[in-house]
Amino acid sequence: MTTTAQPIRSLDDLRQYVREVLCRRGQLDEGAFRITEQVLLRRNRPCGVQFCLHGPRAVTFFAIWDALENIILFYSSSGERFCTVRLLEAPELAMAETA
Numbered sequence: 001m002t003t004t005a006q007p008i009r010s011l012d013d014l015r016q017y018v019r020e021v022l023c024r025r026g027q028l029d030e031g032a033f034r035i036t037e038q039v040l041l042r043r044n045r046p047c048g049v050q051f052c053l054h055g056p057r058a059v060t061f062f063a064i065w066d067a068l069e070n071i072i073l074f075y076s077s078s079g080e081r082f083c084t085v086r087l088l089e090a091p092e093l094a095m096a097e098t099a
Helices: 011-026
Strands: 002-005 035-042 045-054 060-066 071-075 081-087
Touching (some): 011 045, 011 071
Parallel strands (some): 002 081
Antiparallel strands (some): 071 081
């Protein structure tokens, strides 16, 4: 499934959007489970962010934001990609913002 999202203007907006999609997929209450993120590097430059929602009983859902292609890839707890979202706009990714 591929969809187009509304413009996301900040990293906080991106985090919130990813949390909403992952929680909806896992039928989880937003805010009930923690989400972690890791900046992805290519040639020592930030090129995206991997998000991981840690659900109950060690269930995890993932999303990867490819900042260069401006897409978010969403993965279920089984590792199956269930959604690809092409962003109309996206925030700038800088090491200082994601630390």
